[in-house]
Amino acid sequence: MSDNATSLSASKSTISRRQFTAATAAGALAASLPLRSARAATPLKLGVLLPRSGHLALIGQACQRGAEIGLPMLRDMGYSVELMNADTESNPDVGRTQAEKLIREGANMLMGCFDSATTLAVAGVAEQKGVPFVVNIASEPKLTEQGFKYVFRNFPSAGMLGKGGLLLYKDIFAATGVTPKTAVLLHINDSFGMAMLGGINALMPKLDMPFTIVETIAYDPKARDLSIEVSKAKAAKADLVMTVTRLNDAILLVREMVKQQVETMGIISPGAPGMYDKQFFKALGKYAEYCTTNVPWFDPTQDMAKTLEKTFEKAFPEESCDLNVGFTFEAVLIAADAHKRAGSNDPQALSAEAKPVFPMPPFKGRT
Amino acid sequence: MDATFFMNVISAGLLTGLVYGLMALGLSVIFGVMRVVNFAHGDMMVVAMYAAFLLYTKLGISPVPALPLVAGLLFVMGYLLQRLLINRFLGATEHIQFLLLLSLAIIITNIVLMVFGPDARNIQLDASFESYSLGPLILDKVRVIAAFTAGGVAMLLWAFFRYTTTGTAIRACADNPVGARVVGLDVEKLYAVTFGIGAACVGAAGCLLLLLVDVHPHLSSDYTLLGFIIVILGGLGSLGGALLGGILVGLSEALSGVLISPSLKSMFSFGLLILVLLLRPQGILGKKP
Numbered sequence: 001m002s003d004n005a006t007s008l009s010a011s012k013s014t015i016s017r018r019q020f021t022a023a024t025a026a027g028a029l030a031a032s033l034p035l036r037s038a039r040a041a042t043p044l045k046l047g048v049l050l051p052r053s054g055h056l057a058l059i060g061q062a063c064q065r066g067a068e069i070g071l072p073m074l075r076d077m078g079y080s081v082e083l084m085n086a087d088t089e090s091n092p093d094v095g096r097t098q099a100e101k102l103i104r105e106g107a108n109m110l111m112g113c114f115d116s117a118t119t120l121a122v123a124g125v126a127e128q129k130g131v132p133f134v135v136n137i138a139s140e141p142k143l144t145e146q147g148f149k150y151v152f153r154n155f156p157s158a159g160m161l162g163k164g165g166l167l168l169y170k171d172i173f174a175a176t177g178v179t180p181k182t183a184v185l186l187h188i189n190d191s192f193g194m195a196m197l198g199g200i201n202a203l204m205p206k207l208d209m210p211f212t213i214v215e216t217i218a219y220d221p222k223a224r225d226l227s228i229e230v231s232k233a234k235a236a237k238a239d240l241v242m243t244v245t246r247l248n249d250a251i252l253l254v255r256e257m258v259k260q261q262v263e264t265m266g267i268i269s270p271g272a273p274g275m276y277d278k279q280f281f282k283a284l285g286k287y288a289e290y291c292t293t294n295v296p297w298f299d300p301t302q303d304m305a306k307t308l309e310k311t312f313e314k315a316f317p318e319e320s321c322d323l324n325v326g327f328t329f330e331a332v333l334i335a336a337d338a339h340k341r342a343g344s345n346d347p348q349a350l351s352a353e354a355k356p357v358f359p360m361p362p363f364k365g366r367t
Numbered sequence: 368m369d370a371t372f373f374m375n376v377i378s379a380g381l382l383t384g385l386v387y388g389l390m391a392l393g394l395s396v397i398f399g400v401m402r403v404v405n406f407a408h409g410d411m412m413v414v415a416m417y418a419a420f421l422l423y424t425k426l427g428i429s430p431v432p433a434l435p436l437v438a439g440l441l442f443v444m445g446y447l448l449q450r451l452l453i454n455r456f457l458g459a460t461e462h463i464q465f466l467l468l469l470s471l472a473i474i475i476t477n478i479v480l481m482v483f484g485p486d487a488r489n490i491q492l493d494a495s496f497e498s499y500s501l502g503p504l505i506l507d508k509v510r511v512i513a514a515f516t517a518g519g520v521a522m523l524l525w526a527f528f529r530y531t532t533t534g535t536a537i538r539a540c541a542d543n544p545v546g547a548r549v550v551g552l553d554v555e556k557l558y559a560v561t562f563g564i565g566a567a568c569v570g571a572a573g574c575l576l577l578l579l580v581d582v583h584p585h586l587s588s589d590y591t592l593l594g595f596i597i598v599i600l601g602g603l604g605s606l607g608g609a610l611l612g613g614i615l616v617g618l619s620e621a622l623s624g625v626l627i628s629p630s631l632k633s634m635f636s637f638g639l640l641i642l643v644l645l646l647r648p649q650g651i652l653g654k655k656p
Contacts, residue, residue: 261498
């Protein structure tokens with residue numbers, strides 16, 4: 001059958017079935033392109049959940065700076081993001097309520113929440129509502145082991161943190177030529193602290209660490225006074241003090257160790273907040289110099305990291321561009337990138353595009 | 368763990384307990400005289416801590432010398448609060464008073480939050496890292512200063528109520544308000560003075576606590592609760608009871624932290640509270656109603 005046989009009319013310009021099919025397909029494609037483009041042009045509404053008040057306020061505000069400082073950079077890179085900020089008040093229940101509120105108010109994606117307990121609470125809301133949730137910082141293993149479909153994390157789990165941190169201990173011992181035989185572990189008793197404790201206990205024999213933990217002391221991260229904890233640690237007479245802290249308690253611990261004249265080979269954290277924060281150095285002055293922390297860090301040699309650091313220093317000359325800033329910026333970037341590639345604000349499309357960036361880039365330790 | 372270790376733990380508990388006791392004194396004074404339970408107690412202390420913080424950062428006055436100034440400021444605040452607001456609710460039922468003071472607490476917290484933001488603030492003194500060594504005993508210098516000042520303030524308060532005319536008149540109002548009116552005492556004014564004195568005690572405690580803990584707006588609820596535990600343990604309305612309650616809480620936290628687990632130490636304060644409520648509901652030094 002010739003094409004002409006299917007002509008509607010010999011006298012008019014004719015359209016063949018094949019041409020019609022091709023034209024229809026092209027039309028559909030053409031029609032879909034502006035639509036996708038128009039959807040991508042709608043900015044991503046990113047619900048940012050961070051502990052900007054309460055006992056984690058100082059770290060939460062550092063994370064918030066990381067979320068906001070990157071926006072001009074992201075705009076230059078062709079991303080379109082609007083932040084919808086909410087304060088979790090360092091309280092998982094408040095975090096859950098704020099997440100529900102942000103979703104009701106039109107957030108397409110969520111990002112946060114720094115602490116594991118609140119992050120777990122918000123993950124539950126994200127799963128229930130089918131809204132993608134990018135974790136900036138939280139190491140609770142359950143977040144990625146529980147089978148959540150909408151939760152994405154670009155931060156090491158407690159096991160990874162512990163392993164990376166403990167391996168760096170060996171480097172420190174090799175570099176200093178001093179190896180302790182015993183250690184006392186002081187740790188917070190929240191979700192993060194308990195997950196780290198589990199990781200450390202499991203990894204110590206596996207990694208064949210040269211010292212044994214003779215005493216483990218748990219305490220409330222909101223504690224006003226840590227004198228008893230430090231007295232108990234001192235009584236253990238261990239060579240090394242290991243700490244899993246937040247910021248305020250890290251300051252209290254070190255201050256109390258100075259007052260109680262605790263003598264130790266070193267204070268080394270296997271991977272926890274506190275000892276790298278600007279506030280820690282401000283509050284403790286010269287005493288901060290005697291503490292070491294092994295934490296994941298953004299790669300400072302990368303161009304994007306250099307730009308971020310420059311932008312940050314210009315905007316916040318009094319603050320430090322630390323891992324809270326770096327990982328939070330990266331979480332916003334992941335969300336923005338998923339939105340750009342999905343070309344849509346649809347949660348399913350965003351989830352599909354957020355997945356390829358997971359798992360995270362190689363763990364980088366920093367002491 | 369040897370004897371020296373326990374001596375150090377007990378001395379730290381005692382010193383902290385004395386400051387706790389001073390904090391609770393204000394609550395006890397106000398309840399003892401006016402039968403008003405001050406739910407804004409912790410919030411007033413946070414105001415005092417911020418006032419001491421400002422005096423240190425802006426004028427370089429450290430918290431102990433700033434104590435009379437802050438106590439005076441809180442006295443005026445308490446006096447005016449009683450005169451202008453609380454006095455109108457003295458005849459109201461207890462739950463109305465509770466709601467009034469709870470509302471006041473929420474308002475104070477939010478004003479502090481608006482003015483100072485959510486950041487924790489602290490002050491750094493040379494003494495913050497120093498301690499006294501008495502043989503094997505190591506005493507935290509800041510705690511020693513705070514505890515001795517707390518003891519001094521408690522003595523002054525006792526002397527005021529025992530030996531001054533105004534103090535005697537206030538005690539008369541507490542014992543028999545109707546009788547006090549009959550003999551011509553200005554009960555409303557004396558109540559306002561009492562509330563001022565209670566607030567001044569809170570102000571003094573706030574100055575001393577700033578030496579020990581960081582201040583932030585949400586600290587208030589923790590200290591209101593702690594204040595209640597202490598005064599219920601010692602006996603509501605009893606000055607000696609407040610100090611004793613503070614020492615007991617300080618000691619129980621210290622010893623339970625060492626013998627059981629530091630993360631469970633607060634639980635023992637509540638355990639002690641339940642025990643006292645079961646065995647002696649009026650508190651250790653409280654009078655039976």
